[in-house]
Structure formats: structure tokens, C-alpha cells
Amino acid sequence: MRVAIVPGHSSAAPGAVRTVDCGKGRHRELREYDLCREISEELATQLRRDGHSVFEPPSARQPLGYPEYLDERIREINEAGVHAAVELHLNASLDPSLNFALALYHPQSERGKRLAEALAAEFQIALLPYHDSPPRVEPDTWTGGTKAFVRHTHPPAVIGEPCFLSHPPIQEFIRDRGEEFVAELVVAYRRGIEAWWAAQAPMAQSQKIGAEPGGRA
Numbered sequence: 306m307r308v309a310i311v312p313g314h315s316s317a318a319p320g321a322v323r324t325v326d327c328g329k330g331r332h333r334e335l336r337e338y339d340l341c342r343e344i345s346e347e348l349a350t351q352l353r354r355d356g357h358s359v360f361e362p363p364s365a366r367q368p369l370g371y372p373e374y375l376d377e378r379i380r381e382i383n384e385a386g387v388h389a390a391v392e393l394h395l396n397a398s399l400d401p402s403l404n405f406a407l408a409l410y411h412p413q414s415e416r417g418k419r420l421a422e423a424l425a426a427e428f429q430i431a432l433l434p435y436h437d438s439p440p441r442v443e444p445d446t447w448t449g450g451t452k453a454f455v456r457h458t459h460p461p462a463v464i465g466e467p468c469f470l471s472h473p474p475i476q477e478f479i480r481d482r483g484e485e486f487v488a489e490l491v492v493a494y495r496r497g498i499e500a501w502w503a504a505q506a507p508m509a510q511s512q513k514i515g516a517e518p519g520g521r522a
């Protein structure tokens with residue numbers, strides 16, 4: 306399998322940011338992009354170790370603002386030709402009690418939907434004690450902005466939101482056991498992606514990559 310792995314947002318536009326109290330007057334800023342980049346880099350390493358080809362868009366490491374970073378990574382992924390693309394996020398809400406797993410796919414992509422289902426199931430297992438409700442798998446119907454990730458990438462593409470960075474128990478998990486948090490999510494993404502790939506019919510596995518405009522496969 307050849308798969309694109311991308312941390313959501315950019316260093317210049319880091320997505321959700323929350324400050325966590327570390328005691329003794331010290332605080333730590335948790336940034337969605339930084340955490341997702343850590344997860345995505347280890348995920349890429351493990352997928353390569355399992356024999357897959359991983360494409361990491363070079364622009365994802367550049368300090369681009371919105372919507373440039375999104376335009377660039379979508380262009381790079383479409384040029385790279387992959388069987389699937391996964392963008393890693395951490396959700397956030399004004400309601401700190403909310404914490405559920407979510408995966409978004411293109412409304413017309415059956416294969417994207419199945420990838421989203423596989424990922425959401427693994428997110429739930431990885432963070433079971435922290436979730437307040439079952440995982441959600443939803444078509445991404447967002448039409449605002451210039452380019453939404455799942456709508457403009459050609460291969461089946463999914464946005465992963467395994468938990469809420471705005472949920473205090475998650476913040477404390479990251480503060481106290483950050484390496485474990487990253488490791489759990491790396492395993493969840495890897496298992497979800499590999500389960501999805503293993504479930505593909507041999508015909509779909511050998512299908513010419515990048516041949517599915519709009520991810521409508």
C-alpha cells in the first residue's frame with residue numbers, strides 16, 4: 306500500500322491550542338499541530354517498517370498559513386499518487402465535557418467511508434476510558450473555505466479526530482503520559498489503516514493509484 310500521512314494544520318496555524326497547568330506555577334501549551342506531527346512521524350515509521358510506502362507531503366513541515374498549507378498538501382498528495390490519504394487532527398469544543406472519536410470521509414466515497422469506520426473503531430479502543438459516547442463516522446459536508454482535505458484529494462481520504470484536546474482528562478493524559486498518548490494513537494491509526502487495506506479486494510489493491518478523482522471510489 307502507498308498511503309499519505311499528514312498532520313492537520315501547520316506550525317504557523319496550529320489548530321486547537323490549550324494550556325495545561327503543570328503545577329508550581331508552570332504551564333504547558335498543547336498545540337494540535339505539534340501533537341499530530343509527532344503522531345504522524347511515528348506512524349509513518351511504523352507503516353514503513355510493516356512494508357508500506359508512506360508519502361509525507363513536504364509542505365506539512367513548512368510554516369504556511371491557511372489556506373496555503375491545505376492547498377499545497379492536497380496538490381502534493383494528488384501528484385504523489387497514493388491508495389489512501391489520512392489527515393491527523395485533535396478535536397476541540399467550547400464544551401470541555403465533550404470527548405468522542407470522529408472520522409470524516411467524502412460523502413460519495415465508499416472506500417473512504419470504510420477507512421473512516423476502521424479508524425474510528427480503533428480510536429475508541431485506544432482511548433476507551435476517556436470517551437463519553439460511541440465513535441462517530443460522518444461524511445464531511447463542509448463546503449466553506451477554499452479546499453477541504455477529503456473533498457479535493459483524489460484517493461479515498463479521511464480526517465481522523467480521535468479525541469478532544471479541549472477535554473481536561475485528555476489534557477492531563479498528554480501532560481502526565483505524553484509518550485503513551487502518542488503511542489496509543491500511532492497504534493490506532495496503524496491498525497485502522499492496515500485493517501482497511503487488508504479488507505480491500507485484490508482487484509482494488511492492484512487498481513491504478515490516483516485513478517479515483519475526488520475520492521469517489
Ligand SMILES: [Zn+2]
Nearest residue numbers: 313320394395
Ligand atoms: Zn484540526
